[in-house]
Amino acid sequence: MPGITREEVAHLARLSRLELKAEELDHFAEQLNDIVDAVARVSEIAAEDVPPTSHPLPLTNVMRPDVVRPSLTPAEALAGAPAAEEQRFRVPQILGED
Amino acid sequence: MSVIDLVPYDEALAAYDPVMGLEVHVELGTATKMFCGCSTELGAEPNSQTCPTCLGLPGALPVVNEIGVESAVKIGLALNCEIAEWCRFARKNYFYPDMPKNFQTSQYDEPIAFNGYLDVTLEDGEVFRVQIERAHMEEDTGKSSHIGGATGRIHGASHSLLDYNRAGIPLIEIVTKPIEGAGSRAPEVAKAYVAELREVIKALGVSEARMDKGQMRCDVNLSLRPHGREEFGTRSETKNVNSLRSVERAARFEIQRHAAVLNEGGSIVQETRHFHEEDGSTTAGRIKDNAEDYRYFPEPDLVPVAPPREWVEELRAALPEMPRVRRERLQGEWGISDLEMQSVLNAGAIEPILETIAAGAPADQARKWWMGELARHANESGAELGALPITPAQVARVSELVAAGSLNDKLARQVIEAVLAGEGGPDEVVAGRGLAVVSDDSALGAAVDEAIAANPDVAAKIRDGKVAAAGALVGAVMKATRGQADAARVKELILERLA
Amino acid sequence: MTDLIRNTAAETAAAIAAGEVSAVEVAQAHLDRIGAVDEKVHAFLHVDTEGALSAARAVDAKRAAGEELGPLAGVPLALKDVFTTKGVPTTAGSKILEGWVPPYDATLTRRLKDAGVVILGKTNMDEFAMGSSTENSAYGPTGNPWDLSRIPGGSGGGSAAALAAYEAPLAIGTDTGGSIRQPGAVTGTVGVKPTYGTVSRYGLIAFSSSLDQGGPCARTVLDAALLHEAIAGHDPLDSTSIDAPVLPLVAAARQGAGGDLTGVRVGVVKEFAGEGYQAGVMQRFNESVEILRGLGATVVELSCPSFSYALPAYYLIAPSEASSNLARFDAMRYGLRVGDDGTRSAEDVTALTREAGFGPEVKRRIILGTYALSSGYYDAYYGSAQKVRTLITQDFARSFADVDVLVSPTTPTTAFPIGERADDPMAMYLADLCTIPSNLAGNSAMSVPCGLAPEDNLPVGLQIIAPAMADDRLYRVGAAVEAALNNQWGHPLLEEAPAL
Ligand SMILES: [Mg+2]
Numbered sequence A: 001m002p003g004i005t006r007e008e009v010a011h012l013a014r015l016s017r018l019e020l021k022a023e024e025l026d027h028f029a030e031q032l033n034d035i036v037d038a039v040a041r042v043s044e045i046a047a048e049d050v051p052p053t054s055h056p057l058p059l060t061n062v063m064r065p066d067v068v069r070p071s072l073t074p075a076e077a078l079a080g081a082p083a084a085e086e087q088r089f090r091v092p093q094i095l096g097e098d
Numbered sequence B: 001m002s003v004i005d006l007v008p009y010d011e012a013l014a015a016y017d018p019v020m021g022l023e024v025h026v027e028l029g030t031a032t033k034m035f036c037g038c039s040t041e042l043g044a045e046p047n048s049q050t051c052p053t054c055l056g057l058p059g060a061l062p063v064v065n066e067i068g069v070e071s072a073v074k075i076g077l078a079l080n081c082e083i084a085e086w087c088r089f090a091r092k093n094y095f096y097p098d099m100p101k102n103f104q105t106s107q108y109d110e111p112i113a114f115n116g117y118l119d120v121t122l123e124d125g126e127v128f129r130v131q132i133e134r135a136h137m138e139e140d141t142g143k144s145s146h147i148g149g150a151t152g153r154i155h156g157a158s159h160s161l162l163d164y165n166r167a168g169i170p171l172i173e174i175v176t177k178p179i180e181g182a183g184s185r186a187p188e189v190a191k192a193y194v195a196e197l198r199e200v201i202k203a204l205g206v207s208e209a210r211m212d213k214g215q216m217r218c219d220v221n222l223s224l225r226p227h228g229r230e231e232f233g234t235r236s237e238t239k240n241v242n243s244l245r246s247v248e249r250a251a252r253f254e255i256q257r258h259a260a261v262l263n264e265g266g267s268i269v270q271e272t273r274h275f276h277e278e279d280g281s282t283t284a285g286r287i288k289d290n291a292e293d294y295r296y297f298p299e300p301d302l303v304p305v306a307p308p309r310e311w312v313e314e315l316r317a318a319l320p321e322m323p324r325v326r327r328e329r330l331q332g333e334w335g336i337s338d339l340e341m342q343s344v345l346n347a348g349a350i351e352p353i354l355e356t357i358a359a360g361a362p363a364d365q366a367r368k369w370w371m372g373e374l375a376r377h378a379n380e381s382g383a384e385l386g387a388l389p390i391t392p393a394q395v396a397r398v399s400e401l402v403a404a405g406s407l408n409d410k411l412a413r414q415v416i417e418a419v420l421a422g423e424g425g426p427d428e429v430v431a432g433r434g435l436a437v438v439s440d441d442s443a444l445g446a447a448v449d450e451a452i453a454a455n456p457d458v459a460a461k462i463r464d465g466k467v468a469a470a471g472a473l474v475g476a477v478m479k480a481t482r483g484q485a486d487a488a489r490v491k492e493l494i495l496e497r498l499a
Numbered sequence C: 001m002t003d004l005i006r007n008t009a010a011e012t013a014a015a016i017a018a019g020e021v022s023a024v025e026v027a028q029a030h031l032d033r034i035g036a037v038d039e040k041v042h043a044f045l046h047v048d049t050e051g052a053l054s055a056a057r058a059v060d061a062k063r064a065a066g067e068e069l070g071p072l073a074g075v076p077l078a079l080k081d082v083f084t085t086k087g088v089p090t091t092a093g094s095k096i097l098e099g100w101v102p103p104y105d106a107t108l109t110r111r112l113k114d115a116g117v118v119i120l121g122k123t124n125m126d127e128f129a130m131g132s133s134t135e136n137s138a139y140g141p142t143g144n145p146w147d148l149s150r151i152p153g154g155s156g157g158g159s160a161a162a163l164a165a166y167e168a169p170l171a172i173g174t175d176t177g178g179s180i181r182q183p184g185a186v187t188g189t190v191g192v193k194p195t196y197g198t199v200s201r202y203g204l205i206a207f208s209s210s211l212d213q214g215g216p217c218a219r220t221v222l223d224a225a226l227l228h229e230a231i232a233g234h235d236p237l238d239s240t241s242i243d244a245p246v247l248p249l250v251a252a253a254r255q256g257a258g259g260d261l262t263g264v265r266v267g268v269v270k271e272f273a274g275e276g277y278q279a280g281v282m283q284r285f286n287e288s289v290e291i292l293r294g295l296g297a298t299v300v301e302l303s304c305p306s307f308s309y310a311l312p313a314y315y316l317i318a319p320s321e322a323s324s325n326l327a328r329f330d331a332m333r334y335g336l337r338v339g340d341d342g343t344r345s346a347e348d349v350t351a352l353t354r355e356a357g358f359g360p361e362v363k364r365r366i367i368l369g370t371y372a373l374s375s376g377y378y379d380a381y382y383g384s385a386q387k388v389r390t391l392i393t394q395d396f397a398r399s400f401a402d403v404d405v406l407v408s409p410t411t412p413t414t415a416f417p418i419g420e421r422a423d424d425p426m427a428m429y430l431a432d433l434c435t436i437p438s439n440l441a442g443n444s445a446m447s448v449p450c451g452l453a454p455e456d457n458l459p460v461g462l463q464i465i466a467p468a469m470a471d472d473r474l475y476r477v478g479a480a481v482e483a484a485l486n487n488q489w490g491h492p493l494l495e496e497a498p499a500l
């Protein structure tokens, strides 16, 4: 398995919305390289015919009836908001779509 | 808006073969959201229908709405899909402020329904089969309003305000396989497909599927390839096209735009595009580069959904008659032509007609009123037939009064006008305006005699056996009685007197 | 008065029920103890004096009205700061949630309140439960009451330290890879990871959803059983909650305390020994195995070959799920917001906030998880790790066909000094070597004190592992070992701890 490069760490940081500082990038790249080397071992025994387990329980079909339950009040919903306006969450300008 | 010189439509089609993919999102009409018990009622005040789960608060967990799953299975069955014996939800990871958890709980490689088709009827009666790739369950996002920019656009806005009432409302995403072979009819197929899908959804009762309310939204993916080539060209994805007409226009525009780019030796950029109602154009949005990596993985907070086979078969057996089948049946029952049926459909008159029949009117009468007087009204006022301020029961009552001879057609039209004008129900209007057919001989006799006296030439012709001339005298009597006379009886009286 | 803080939960509940002491007196005694020692220990991030006293008053009023009290009514408890508490700050040990006051109670919080348990406050933890030392808390480390310069384990170091420092007789932890058991082991207390799905996760701030499980921490096995019964049971708000009756854990603990393990088959996992295991830890562990034999159990050695892949699998699965679970901390709806100066975009503010609000271990795991889930790497990493999970579950199933419980040291070493492994993630991760397989497979496990390592006089934990939905076996075997050792020592191990 190839190691993880500094550029890759930078890309992953962007994907996960982390504004890493340059020295953090270097440090993480080094540490993650070691970690990735170690964890890559899983492929040694992960044979084709072994089914994956996503969940420790064999449960299926857990559902709830379509019945309305009380919501929070708008005041409760907004209580933790860094900023609010007109009973809405106020956020900085959103880039991207237009 | 757009400065590109579009290639004329026919010219584009002469050189290229369009391939379409349609992705339709349907908001289900469940009482609660997909993963929490918050109400889905529209029009509530901002953030009043939110809870820890749909706000993505730390610690909160989702639980699947059973009607959401049932609706998905019904849609899958109606679209002739296979229903998964076992499937899962997956997380689609990307950051966006209107998405509280910064992942959408959706389905990825294990959709609940897959491999189906929907037959759609085009204007000329030709049937086109659209193959369905999959239908899967997911959740809607919150709603953002952009403040400080022009007309609520993101661009230039200073900040945005978020309302999460819509976040978590159940969505079913229905994705077609690439639609090939439609040629110049591709835009028409797109429109007909979305229209048919909407009818199916409505017939299933799982959503009102109102496009104008955002309950049904369509993404139009389109690419062109030169005739004879196998592989697809690069596609554009026009997002959130929100009316049937727009679906057709968006497809048409993109065909012309792609052709223009390709003709100049350019290449199509894979990007999302936005449709503009004003001029039917599209403009570029976000470029889809390879940085887009949703890192799907099975949702660990939910357990798999394994619809029991008996349950699926029960749902299949209980499916309502599908709209196309029903239309064919009604057309047969009503004994009308393809063309007539098409205009009934175009007018959106099926439901009002059926309800009027259910209220006691004969089919031909119900059709006559809705497709005649009322359709004209709807046209003039720009309203949908179903939205006119008259009920099918009221139309049936008018028809009943005509059948009983209490009203003639002319009076009936007046009654309908009055009902639409808010003067009350048919009986109130008849009473209030004193409208009733006069068939009493003593009352009519005088008017008939006057008419004969005033038109000696006509009277002479009738005496000579020209019975057809009686129409002129009938008209005179009707005019004199302000339309309230029973025209058939008037004619009889005239002929008796001039025999 | 000092007895009030040294009593077990069972004794305290009985005293309150008998009217020998009021719940308010008990609560006040613990609040006073916290006031006296927590500056040194730093087990608590938030002490809810008013909430605790008012809960205690409610218990006293109920008793005065002649109403029946539950088995833990009036008993104080330290709650790991990873469960939401309505109206009481909840941080998960992170700066990004500093000052956040949840508008809702976790199901577990709700159940504790309904049981009349007096919640004293919220305990320190590694940020988002990522760590084995509590050094990753944004609010500073917690000291191990046995030696304040050493770690109390993690991530639930605050809960374990609160017990060992007599600040509370009961505590709640969460165990994703050992975060209840390893702190229990290094502080000389009892910690149980219940079967996955038996304690609701609703309101537990998620680290790794398919691994996290809340559970009881206590100074005695019986107390753990009492608490375990109070918090377990089906919750319709958690889709992964098992709809089955709670096992008779208290009865099992009482039976085990009788000291007879005749007919119980015990397996020693061969793989949990060798390089990296401290000699004194192995010595105490081997003595415990002999004690089990002496109590009538049959002991066999068996092998679980896939267990050596548990750590790598865990360090793919947990960070992957965490990278997604922690995406919600984006500065939009709650918590910290950094850099919103009116010119920056939401995207930039999110990235700046996450940079400022998350500590290095959290960032490291988010990046690792993002990597493991990326297209192109998914199959090799996340996919393979899930296969290892299957193999580990199969190894357990094979073992439990032959034995009733498995045993091992809980953690390879005793408490290490604060700072020793702080910037060496791989060394830190080894602390969870023996505990992780049970999280991957979802079965139950307990750590119970089994003595002090001769070389450093620090507590050693014995891990007992039972199949899923057989948590009662832990209590029977754990209580038997506890009784035998207390008998041998003449008192509970914790009395060996230096005074604070
Ligand atoms: Mg979608």
Ligand SMILES: [Zn+2]
Pocket (backbone or CB within 6 Å): B033, B036, B037, B038, B049, B050, B051, B052, B053, B054, B055, B168
């Ligand atoms: Zn909700």
